[in-house]
Amino acid sequence: MRKPLVAGNWKMNGSSASSKLLLDGILAQAKTFPSIDVALFPPAVYLPQVQQAMQHSHIRWGTQNVSSYHKGAYTGEISATMLHDFNCNYVLIGHSERRCLYAELDLDQLVLDRIIAEKYHMAITEGLTPIVCIGESPEEHAVGKTEDVIGRHLDILIEHQGVKALSQAVLAYEPVWAIGTGRTASPEWAQEVHSFMRERVAKHDPVIAQSLRILYGGSVKGNNAAPLFSQPDIDGGLIGGASLDADEFVKICQAAQAKI
């Protein structure tokens, strides 16, 4: 049985005052989801605040990105070693907002895939669990290219890292058309893609594929989490907007808890 994981990606939202309210609200209800893994991904400047608030709970934390370099003249970047220094357990890699919104758009796709693979390697080297985000764009979705896109991302990751490295990772299926749109993928659709992903990994290593956690992300809310999480290959969620509201986020965590 894979342990469900619910990850809250705060993106670029909040202040120290609102983060405190959010953290207090989640912490006060943490006993209602005791057997799942939960991780919070605040903007990096709030990392010490999250660490301080959550250190004695079962809730963990991480960042929304990591540098592909060790250290040096890389203005604005944060290394995996620094994340380790703040006791991070997880890091998000390859989120579509980074793939699309930053220089990453101008890069040749192969260069982008290599950078993501390098970030993954950095995370693993520092003992962090990378949550690798993969998903098709609205255009790719419209022309039925989902499996091509997802399959290619997985193949590149496995080619760069070797399938064994996936035993230390989590995958997240985040269809770009579902992110922040309120247009959640149906549980059946998400299950089909998750099952495709697991089978793709199983071609290389069936044991790793069985234990690999695959999260769904894209407009997950308190009222639609349960049917998504009840699918056999959906092992939890990567939550954006709804992770900014303590009660909503807790409802999602409780839906994951109910899967156990």
Ligand code: 13P
């Ligand atoms: P929303 O839950 O706001 O759609 O965001 C999903 C996401 O991008 C999480 O990483």
